[in-house]
Every structure is written in C-alpha cells, then in structure tokens.
Amino acid sequence: xxxxxxxxxxxxxxQKANDPHGALTAPLYQTSTFHFENAAQGAAxxxxxxxxxxxxxxxxxxxxxxxxxxxxxxxxxxxAATATGMGAVSAxxxxxxxxxxxxxxxxxxxxxxxxFFAHMLPRWGIEVSFVDMTDETxxxxxxxxxxxxIFVETPINPTMDVIDLALIGQLAQQxxxxxxxxxxxxxxxxxxxxxxxxxxxxxxATKYLNGHGDVVAGLVCGSLEHITLIKMTVLKDxxxxxxxxxxxxxxxxxxxxxxxxxxxCSSAQIVAEYLEQHPQVSKVYYPGLKSHPGHQYIxxxxxxxxxxxxxxxxxxxxxxxxxxxxxxxxxxxxxxxxAETLIQHPASMTHSPYSAEERIAAGIxxxxxxxxxxxxxxxxxxxxxxxxFTRIA
Ligand code: PLP
Numbered sequence: 502x503x504x505x506x507x508x509x510x511x512x513x514x515x516q517k518a519n520d521p522h523g524a525l526t527a528p529l530y531q532t533s534t535f536h537f538e539n540a541a542q543g544a545a546x547x548x549x550x551x552x553x554x555x556x557x558x559x560x561x562x563x564x565x566x567x568x569x570x571x572x573x574x575x576x577x578x579x580x581a582a583t584a585t586g587m588g589a590v591s592a593x594x595x596x597x598x599x600x601x602x603x604x605x606x607x608x609x610x611x612x613x614x615x616x617f618f619a620h621m622l623p624r625w626g627i628e629v630s631f632v633d634m635t636d637e638t639x640x641x642x643x644x645x646x647x648x649x650x651i652f653v654e655t656p657i658n659p660t661m662d663v664i665d666l667a668l669i670g671q672l673a674q675q676x677x678x679x680x681x682x683x684x685x686x687x688x689x690x691x692x693x694x695x696x697x698x699x700x701x702x703x704x705x706a707t708k709y710l711n712g713h714g715d716v717v718a719g720l721v722c723g724s725l726e727h728i729t730l731i732k733m734t735v736l737k738d739x740x741x742x743x744x745x746x747x748x749x750x751x752x753x754x755x756x757x758x759x760x761x762x763x764x765x766c767s768s769a770q771i772v773a774e775y776l777e778q779h780p781q782v783s784k785v786y787y788p789g790l791k792s793h794p795g796h797q798y799i800x801x802x803x804x805x806x807x808x809x810x811x812x813x814x815x816x817x818x819x820x821x822x823x824x825x826x827x828x829x830x831x832x833x834x835x836x837x838x839x840a841e842t843l844i845q846h847p848a849s850m851t852h853s854p855y856s857a858e859e860r861i862a863a864g865i866x867x868x869x870x871x872x873x874x875x876x877x878x879x880x881x882x883x884x885x886x887x888x889x890f891t892r893i894a
Contacts, residue, residue: 503515503573507574507689507690507759508690508759510570510573510574511570511574511690511755511756511757511758511759512755512756514566514569514570514573514752515569515570515573516566516569526753527562527563527566527749527752528563529563529745529746529749530561530562530563530745531563531745531746532557532561532745533556533557534555534556534557535553535554535555535556543555557742557744557745558736558737558740558742559732559737560732561745561748563745563746563748563749563752564582564742564743564745564748566748566752567580567582567720567743567748567751567752567755568580568581568582568720570752570755571689571704571706571710571720571722571755572722572728574689574690575684575689575693575694575695575702575722576689576693576695576696577695577702577722577723577724577728578723578724578725578728579722579723579724579725579727579728579729580720580721580722580723580728581720581721581728581731581732581736582706582718582719582720582742582743582748582751583718583719583720583721583736583741583742583743584717584718584719584741584742584743584744584747585705585707585717585718585719585741586611586685586703586704586705586706586707586708586717586718586719587613587614587617587705587719587741588719588741588742589703589704589705589706589719589720589721590614590617590683590703590719591617591735591739591741592721592731592735592736592739592741593681593701593703593721593731594617594618594622594650594652594681595735595739596727596730596731596734596735597649597650597679597727597730598622598627598649598650599626599627600625600626600627601626601627601628601647602627602628602647602648602649602650603627603628603629603630603645603647603648603649604618604622604627604628604629604630604648604649604650604651604652605629605630605632605640605643605644605648605650605651605652605678606618606629606630606631606632606651606652606653607631607632607633607634607652607653607654607655607657607662607664608631608632608633608634608862608863608864609654609657609658609659609660609662609863609864609865610652610654610657610658610683610863611654611658611683611685611705611851611852612847612851612852612853612854612855613854614652614654614683615631615852615854615855615859615863616854616855618631618652619631619859620854628645628647630643630645631862631863634653634662634664634665634669635662635663635664635665635794637665637668640668640672641672644672644676644678648676648678649678649679650678650679650680650681651669651672651673651678651679651680651681652681652683653666653669653680653681653682653683654682654683654685654686655682655683655686655687655692656686656687656788656795656803656806656807656809658685658686658809658851659786659809659811659847659851659852659865659869659871660786660811660863660864660865660869661786661787661788661793661795661809661810661811662794662795662864663788663794663795663798663802663803665798665802666682666692666694666696666697666699666802667697667802669682669697669699670697670698670699671698673698673699673700674698679700679701680698680699680700680701681699681700681701681702681703682694682699682701682702682703683702683703683704683705684702684703684704685703685704685705685708685709685838686708686807686809686837687803687804687807688704688709688710688758688762689702690758690759690762690804691762691766691803691804691805691807692802692803692804695722697802700723700724700727701721701722701723701727702721702722702723703719703720703721703722704719704720704721704722705718705719706718706719706720706751707719707836707838708836708837708838708839709758709761709762709765709808709837709838710751710754710755710758710838711750711751711754711755711838712754712757712758712761712838712839712840713750713754713839713840714836714839714840714841715750716747716750716751716754717747718743718747718748718751719741719743761840761876762805762807762808764876765807765808765838765874765875765876766789766805766806766807766808767879768808768874768875768876768879768882769787769789769806769807769808769809769810769874770787770789770806771879771883772810772872772874772879772882772883772886773785773787773789773790773806773810774790775883775886776810776812776886777790777792779890780815781814781815781816781890781893781894782812782813782814782815783813783814783815783868784812784813785810785811785812786810786811786812786869787806787809787810787811788803788806788807789805789806808837808838808873808874808875809837809871809872809873809874810871810872810874811847811869811870811871811872812869812870812872813866813868813869813870814868814870814893816893818867818868820893821846821868821870822846823892823893824870824889824890824892824893825844825845825846825870825889827888827889827892827893828844828885828889829885829888829889830842830877830881830882830884830885831843831844831872831882831885831886832844833845835850835851836873837871837873838873839873839875840875840876840877841875841876841877842872842873842874842875842877842882842885843872843873843875844870844871844872844873845870845871846869846870846871847865847869847870847871848860848865848866848867848869851871852865
C-alpha cells in the first residue's frame with residue numbers, strides 16, 4: 502500500500518526507475534528476448550526456479566513497470582498488460598470459463614465485447630445471458646447452477662447506465678461467481694471496483710490510461726493467483742501480449758492521468774448541461790446530470806461522471822448524420838479518452854456488431870450520438886456543437 506495519494510501514484514509507481522545512468526524515465530526495453538549466462542540459467546528460468554526475463558511474450562521490464570503501476574492504482578496484487586482492450590476482455594474470460602459454464606453479462610456492452618460473448622463463446626459451449634443489471638430482480642433471476650462469471654461495464658458504453666457494484670460484488674460472493682468489471686470509462690481515479698470485492702478489473706488502456714490516441718492496449722488486474730493463471734495460459738499460449746513500446750507510452754501517459762481526468766470531467770459536465778437545455782436535443786445520457794438515474798452514484802461509487810456523453814437529436818437519422826458531418830473541431834472517430842474531442846454514431850460504428858434487434862434490447866437507439874469530450878478549451882467544443890446545430894436547423 503502506497504502512502505501517497507492516488508494522483509501521485511500515477512506519476513510515481515511502486516518501483517523507482519532503476520537505471521545505471523540515473524535516467525529519470527525508465528528506459529524502454531525494446532527487445533524480444535533475453536539472453537542467459539549459461540544453459541543452467543535458461544533451464545532455471547523456464548522452471549521458475551530463478552527470477553528473470555526470458556522472452557517478451559512472457560514478460561518484459563517495461564511491461565512490468567506498467568503492470569505494477571496499474572495494479573497499485575486499482576488496489577490489486579497484480580496486473581497483466583495486453584495487446585488491446587479486447588485482449589484483456591478475452592483473457593479475463595477465456596482463462597476461467599470452460600464448456601458448460603454460464604456467463605452473466607450486462608445487456609449493453611462495447612460492441613466487440615458483445616460480439617465475443619454473443620457470437621463466439623457459445624461456439625465453445627459457454628452459455629451467456631445478457632441482463633439489464635439496473636434491474637436487481639432480473640439480475641438475481643439470471644443466476645443459474647452453472648453460472649461462473651458476472652461481467653459488467655459501468656457506466657455502460659454507450660448508454661451510460663450505471664451498475665451498482667456493491668450489489669454485483671455481494672451477489673458474486675454469495676453465488677461463488679467470479680466478478681469482472683470493465684473500468685475503462687472511469688479509470689481507477691474515479692471508480693475503485695476492488696472496494697466492492699470485484700475480482701478482476703479490465704481496461705482498454707487505449708483510452709484514458711494512455712490518453713494520447715497513439716496506442717491500442719489493455720490491462721487486467723486482480724489477485725496474484727488470477728493474474729498468474731491469465732499470464733501462464735491465455736496470454737502465454739494465445740498471445741495477445743503488449744509490445745514494450747506501447748507499455749512505455751502508456752507509462753508516460755499515466756503521469757498526466759489525474760489532471761487529464763479532471764479536465765475531461767469538468768468539460769463533459771459543461772457540455773452535457775449545454776446539450777440538455779438545447780431545443781434540438783431530445784435526450785442526454787450523462788450520469789453527471791441530475792436527470793440521469795446514475796446520478797445517485799456520483800460521489801459514492803464514482804467520484805465523477807467521466808468524459809463520455811451520449812445524446813439523441815430531435816429529427817431524422819439523416820439530420821443526425823448531417824450534424825456529425827458539420828463538425829469542424831470535433832473529430833468524427835471512434836475511441837474515447839483522447840486529447841481530441843471525438844464524435845461517433847454507435848449504431849453504425851462502435852456498436853455495429855449488434856443486430857438491429859440486439860441494439861433495441863440493449864437500449865442503443867439508431868439516433869444515439871456519442872461524444873468523448875477532449876482536452877480542448879470547453880468554449881471551443883460548445884461553439885463547434887452550436888455551429889453544427891445551426892447548420893441542421
Ligand atoms: N472496453 C470498452 C468499454 C471499450 O470502449 C473498448 C473499446 O472501445 C474496449 C473494451 C476494447 O478496447 P480495445 O479497442 O483497446 O481493444
């Protein structure tokens with residue numbers, strides 16, 4: 502346990518840079534393999550009898566630095582860095598579930614997580630139920646004798662529904678389920694799933710953790726036992742491990758996470774309030790707004806509402822496309838958590854792996870627009886939205 506505030510831990514990880522030249526920033530170990538002094542040493546490392554690195558798919562000092570820092574931020578014993586956020590999601594599920602097991606997942610999820618659960622897991626004999634987890638009765642009813650894992654995003658991408666993590670932790674413990682939370686939207690600075698007894702925390706590090714739109718990567722955090730299993734099975738043998746260069750970039754990005762999150766959240770609040778009062782907007786989904794059902798969790802489960810807003814325009818789908826096309830500063834792009842404000846249309850972009858029926862069941866309307874509020878001056882973001890509204894009026 503660090504004696505420092507979590508904001509300080511983003512800058513100073515658990516280990517001081519240990520460089521013979523005294524480099525302030527830990528060096529990048531851009532190497533695929535590590536040599537041994539002799540055959541006996543190689544054998545001892547493979548046998549786990551001697552500490553040390555072997556081959557970057559199995560571990561690398563730059564990757565270790567990132568893993569230790571994020572594990573500490575999440576209050577977990579250990580972490581595994583992965584090549585993408587989907588690498589983290591798939592490793593956390595495939596390492597623990599087998600044929601005949603049952604997975605309970607939130608009814609709306611990032612599109613590729615949904616596709617993996619809905620379309621691939623059943624091919625391997627893993628049963629999946631998608632449940633509206635804001636409905637406690639439905640959630641309890643979904644638990645079966647073969648249920649093994651419960652997987653939650655909160656706030657959910659893109660509906661921004663907030664799930665009660667205390668309830669998830671309690672049900673998981675009661676029914677001996679492994680609980681997994683995707684903490685991408687809030688980061689460990691704004692939400693600490695471990696406090697609620699959640700077993701495994703996953704991230705798309707592509708988003709806020711890195712924060713600069715130049716890396717795709719993921720992280721899985723949990724107990725040493727769980728993370729060792731993940732590393733020694735799915736990551737070692739299927740292989741979605743991170744590149745050291747990407748780990749180095751995320752280590753750099755993490756140093757500014759705290760101040761970036763402050764700005765993302767304060768600007769998103771202003772933009773959400775602007776959208777909510779706008780006559781051309783029919784609905785805004787942002788837990789920072791008093792009108793949002795997730796608002797009750799602010800200051801409790803979540804320190805702030807994060808930087809992502811979803812909203813619906815009044816008018817036709819065509820006007821929605823025209824609105825997006827009218828942006829001059831905001832960029833039409835998927836992903837989130839970057840310095841640039843990004844705007845996209847989930848039904849045709851991030852959530853296109855859902856069929857039209859599946860989207861309706863998940864509450865993702867065709868008119869929904871998702872905005873990841875960036876680090877630009879908030880007045881410029883609002884001005885850009887204003888000129889786009891004028892164009893489609
Ligand atoms: N989880 C969430 C909540 C996401 O939004 C995303 C991607 O947008 C992922 C996981 C997958 O991450 P990646 O794109 O890094 O594979």
